[in-house]
Amino acid sequence: MENLLEVLKSILSCEIEWVERPKTNILETQTYIGKLAYKGLLVHAKLSETEIKLIEKLLEARTEEEGVSAQDLLLNPQGHLYDKVAQSYPLRLWRVLYKDSQTEVRLILKSTFRRDRILHMSDNESVVLTGNSDISPIELLSILESEALTRVKIVVGRWIDQASELYAAYIESDALLELGKLLKIQEQVFEYETLKIPLFIRQMDFDREHLAQYFKPMGDIELEQTALSFLSNNLNITETANKLFIHRNTLIYRLNKLESITGYDIRKFNDAINYYLSYLVSQIK
């Protein structure tokens, strides 16, 4: 039993405290292992449903990629040594959410990420574990939308160094999606790097409701969007004006108006930081 547990741990690359076996036919490993991939039989006091699902999907992906059954994988103590993913950390988790065209999306992912592990979490969601991908998230989005013709969202999580961080990265991708909504990001790609500070604020343990009273939203969406665009264009007036297709004088007028309302002249670095953090706190209540 102990040996089996060790094998399981390394193959599934996760912490497993104990595994419940069927009460009858204890020695019939085929039944035992055959059922392992199903929810309910693999039991861990600390495993959540999502964790179990991730384990199942990892196992599924490996059996499919390597053309062997789950029990073969589990019975071969050396099986884990051939796990291509285990040997290619650090990796990032790309979570791809799609409305329909499941078959097409899966084929495109398989064809695009040939060397990477793909977990099909549900009919509308796949997770790719990839290193330095040949393709950017925005390019993948274009390919999926133009080839599979379905609405797609992609969340790119943080770099992870080992499989045990996978669950945390997966849960974090939920938070990134939620932040995208809160911050009214109209885009379809949400990346950890660009949402790192909002994520940090979201995780901070302070009375945000209370703080938000001091940082009330302006209520002027156009001005708010202008400010955000100015911040994302590195406080560069010409670039921001070009991006928004407005005259630079219009931009300067709006920035002056923002200063008169908020007191922050976001052309100055310190004011820009203060304004941005205030904005985030007000949004991430």
Added chain:
Amino acid sequence: MAKLELRNINKIYENGFHAVKDVDLDIEDKEFMILVGPSGCGKTTTLRMIAGLEEISSGDMKIGDHLVNDVAPKDRNIAMVFQNYALYPHMSVYDNMAFGLKLSKIPKTEIHERIDKAAKILDIDQLLTRKPKQLSGGQRQRVALGRAIVRKPEVFLMDEPLSNLDAKLRIQMRAELIRLHNELRTTFVYVTHDQTEAMTMGTRICVMNNGIIQQVSDPKTIYNKPANLFVAGFIGAPQMNFIDAKLVEKEGGIFAVIEGSELRLSDENASKIKSGNYVNKEVILGVRPEDIKIIDADNGLKVKVEVTELLGSDSNVYFTFKGKQYIAKEDSAINLSYGQEIQVAFNNERIHLFDKESEQSILL
């Protein structure tokens, strides 16, 4: 081949943002329709609703005679081309073009025929064995177009497809897309923020702002008869000049009074002003840079030269009048210096007048 009908289309996002407001638009079969407007105007959202990639909050969308509100994008017989001409990095040009067809389970021989034909149209038949990394930006965009063409869609939907190309290539691809449209004889719907692209490529242009259609017409009408202040300012480079004016009636005609100077308006415009009850009212007068001329006479507006930009065939002259800056387009031979006082006159046949409150043209 298909026409498109958009009836009272609205898009309201979960966060309450009303991106597209009551859009009513007919796109004829084989038309090259351009949706143009500034960032956030709703043009891309409208295109994505046509594709089925965004749900319609309310309204009806028809492709051909079929209501497609609830039809999945892959069943709409459309093809999309995006700004990011993303290709499968490890596949050859041929396989990139074939992949979508393989997904649709098209027989091999037909896939080959379609790719062969599209490659010839796009002049990429010599590149079929190359990988995307071995292609220039323009060639990659052509492959992306090829991928759309081989689908044989009823409608091509393009979202800023030339934005990632450099200026020279963009001009070249503009001409190629016009040729492609003529050759394929299919409906094109093309989104751009670039008014030059809109003016040069579209059979008709739909100008949008804040989720609302501002004007739909052919390029000439949009340029010469803008429906409102927004269209007048958005279309045309350099931008149209706007000056506050008052309309008065005297000596049997209508005059626009600009800071004490008077400009007699044409009889045709005068009758429109009278019938619209704009006599003695403040309006916004618009005049395009090419309709302002420097004159020798004394009866023009006295202005001061700020900067002259030589563009080769002509020059942009920036001048100030009563503290505000305006632009005139003059012959390149003109020689002016900073601070020089000159007199300018407007071509009164080609001026535009807008209601100060509604910002609508009062001459249409």
